[in-house]
Amino acid sequence: MQKIRTRFAPSPTGYMHIGNLRTALYAYLIAKKDDGDFILRIEDTDQGRLVEGAVDIIYDTLAQCNLKHDEGPDLGGNYGPYVQSERMKSGIYYEYAHKLVEMGKAHVCFCKEEDIEAQRQKQGDSFYFVDPCKLLSKEEVKQRIDNGEEYVIRLNVEPEGTTSFNDEVYGTITVENKTLDEMVLLKSDGFPTYNFANVIDDHLMDITDVVRGNEYLSSTPKYNLIYEAFGWDIPRYIHCPPVMKDEHQKLSKRNGDASFQDLMAKGYLPQAVLNYIALLGWAPSEDREVYSLEELCKAFDVKRIGTTGAIFDIEKLTWMNGVYLRNMEIDSYYELVRPYIEETVGTSFNYKLIANAIHDRVNILSEISDMISFFNETSSYETDIYNNKKAKTDPELTKVILPEVYKSLESLDTWNNDSIFTALAAKAQELGYKNITMMYPLQVALSGRSVAPGGATAIAEILGKQETLKRISEAQNRL
């Protein structure tokens, strides 16, 4: 069997959007499932849209996601160059376009763009462009070119009959040829059109599976006409449904939607993002959702790609990110979280203890700061924060609880979560309270919050004996 080769062919716009990343993921999975090659090709023929550093964003994203390409501008390979603007320099597109003319599959056209447009306006929907230049004799064409007249090369299309192709996800699609234009292959400035360059490159690079967004579904018959004109093999097509922002709009830069970079900045993990977007438009055959990249390679099946646009749900991504954080190997987790902890709390506390306290509570890294900021100092609060139904506490009761807590802790020699808890639980029993009645006021005294990450005793352990006692006294003074 022929080796599978897929490609990711982004244009460097300086923004890796989620739909694009997913297309890259699918292309990668399709190749890797069968030990194929995944190729990166940069499509930068639109010089006007070129953005500084944009190519690096593409490299960085693929690297962060561990989507390793086998060939590309940075790695080289047997099918280079891998940057379209460089390929253009060798004149391949020009040559292939003219070859098609010689073969009688395309023709030179001198029509003015404005004239065609005017005609289109006049005739409306019934418009079908019949190119008078098709009838020109070879000699006349040559002469006009020699005279310096501008021209384009257009594909010949017979208006009769239909063209159909098979898409792996959408099935067989048939269109009438008369709806197909005699598309421009080579522009009057000598540059190829995107569609033409794409076909030439894919063929020259031996791409077996073309993976792209379903917005290309309508133009695929045109692509096939080019393949057929050359007598080339048509690749397998895998058109992916769009990733939507809501029912009506795709996720896009224009709408200010999150890019991959934005998600990273918010503290999402690349693996979680990848896992989540794999599930947008594709469903595994087993009842499972959490997959590593490797596992995705095995489980992925083109046949299970859906046909309808999927709305990007940040809440589910957030949940999944939390799953990744919780499932992480503990030392990696410490290292990952350490900078976030030290950034808001400094190095005066044991970062591992704090990391443990927030382990089950963090879904995205950017939440950490707010979660633990009270370790620096408690924010101001009203005394009615001590009113707690479940703990049956109120400010008055707190006035008697806090001194008891203080006394118990003051005499404690061993300072850790267990010893603190044991001492307070014993005290509670002695006084005839439920544990929570002792713990809740302590939590408030130490954190200034009604809700805190970790129990009161865990917080006390992290703060240390001295700071704990100090905060209890301060809290008493406020009452």
Added chain:
RNA sequence: GGUCUGUUGGUGAAACGGUUAACACAUCGCCCUCUCAAGGCGACAUUCAUGGGUUCGAAUCCCAUACAGAUCACCA
């Protein structure tokens, strides 16, 4: 407007003519519990856009309608 494609709960989705229409997120309960989480348990679509067929039997097949998206460039 022409052409192409699609339509299962708030969201992602499964189902390949016969099930009480999986599962996950979210939501809401309960349990656990020193708060909140995490974890456990449970609730949540009499119904698969609508209307017709075909069939003993339809979310699944066919046809119409509605709605949505894509595409109709010398842009990529």
